Amino acid sequence: MHSKEHISHDEYQKTADWLMSQTKHRPQVAIICGSGLGTLADTLKCQDSFAYSDIPGFPQSTVQGHAGRLVFGELKGKTCVCMQGRFHMYEGHSLCKTTFPIRVFKLLGVETLIVTNAAGSLADGFQPGDIMIIKDHINFPGLVGLNPLCGPNDDKFGPRFPAMSGCYDKGLRCLAVEIAKELGVASILQEGVYAMVGGPNFETIAEARLLHRLGVDAVGMSTAPEVVVATHCGLRVFGLSLITNKVVKSYEDTESVNHEGVLEIGRLRSHTVQQLVTELIDRMEIN
Numbered sequence: 001m002h003s004k005e006h007i008s009h010d011e012y013q014k015t016a017d018w019l020m021s022q023t024k025h026r027p028q029v030a031i032i033c034g035s036g037l038g039t040l041a042d043t044l045k046c047q048d049s050f051a052y053s054d055i056p057g058f059p060q061s062t063v064q065g066h067a068g069r070l071v072f073g074e075l076k077g078k079t080c081v082c083m084q085g086r087f088h089m090y091e092g093h094s095l096c097k098t099t100f101p102i103r104v105f106k107l108l109g110v111e112t113l114i115v116t117n118a119a120g121s122l123a124d125g126f127q128p129g130d131i132m133i134i135k136d137h138i139n140f141p142g143l144v145g146l147n148p149l150c151g152p153n154d155d156k157f158g159p160r161f162p163a164m165s166g167c168y169d170k171g172l173r174c175l176a177v178e179i180a181k182e183l184g185v186a187s188i189l190q191e192g193v194y195a196m197v198g199g200p201n202f203e204t205i206a207e208a209r210l211l212h213r214l215g216v217d218a219v220g221m222s223t224a225p226e227v228v229v230a231t232h233c234g235l236r237v238f239g240l241s242l243i244t245n246k247v248v249k250s251y252e253d254t255e256s257v258n259h260e261g262v263l264e265i266g267r268l269r270s271h272t273v274q275q276l277v278t279e280l281i282d283r284m285e286i287n
């Protein structure tokens with residue numbers, strides 16, 4: 001089964017060494033752009049960018065709205081690396097491959113990971129276009145053993161049994177709330193629990209009702225494995241979900257979700273997400 005694939009420390013190191021030989025940038029912050037949020041990378045100054053297909057060991061993006069480029073550059077005086085396109089389990093990647101860039105970032109010297117995604121809302125008070133700070137996640141594939149940390153543990157990255165309480169940094173969450181107030185976007189800011197499901201189909205109504213009952217505020221098909229691997233290797237994590245649709249929870253509802261609609265909301269809100277992330281990077285303390 002593909003989830004049992006193992007990637008050696010040398011393979012991560014090889015990719016990190018190749019990148020360091022191609023760019024002078026030594027990133028402190030890594031950003032993963034969710035569906036429709038790839039323009040975040042355009043704000044970086046003095047860019048060096050690489051197509052995933054040119055990076056040794058990197059998987060390929062296959063999803064519309066995920067360009068498949070790694071962009072290095074400066075943002076507010078901090079050196080960043082931005083994934084314009086992430087990898088999803090449903091594309092057929094093993095979870096090790098899905099999260100491959102995270103350990104490469106660690107080897108490049110990254111200390112903070114910012115994850116963004118497009119998600120459907122279950123919380124009754126959320127509207128499409130809202131931005132949710134991720135307070136915590138439920139990793140449904142992880143609960144049944146589909147976890148990128150399965151297999152031999154690499155002690156050079158982290159412990160066999162890493163804690164996940166507090167994996168979304170509280171200081172950065174508070175800072176983001178302050179910034180949203182100052183930017184005048186507090187009315188569209190939410191905080192909540194993200195759940196990852198396997199996809200690629202969107203949820204049935206019964207599944208949506210189940211997730212709602214379990215306390216899930218927003219649902220998507222990514223992010224949790226990245227955050228698990230990042231936390232395991234000691235990265236500080238901040239996460240944002242852009243609410244692109246309300247998940248249908250009623251049999252009377254005739255609406256249905258589609259990926260084009262998800263990308264459209266991404267385009268509408270990308271500027272606000274960019275502003276929030278830029279200010280956060282500006283004000284975050286880096287060791």
Ligand code: R1P
Binds near residue numbers: 063116199221
């Ligand atoms: C569905 O429209 C796609 O958007 C989200 C879902 O996970 C799914 O891949 O993408 P990101 O999580 O990559 O933002």
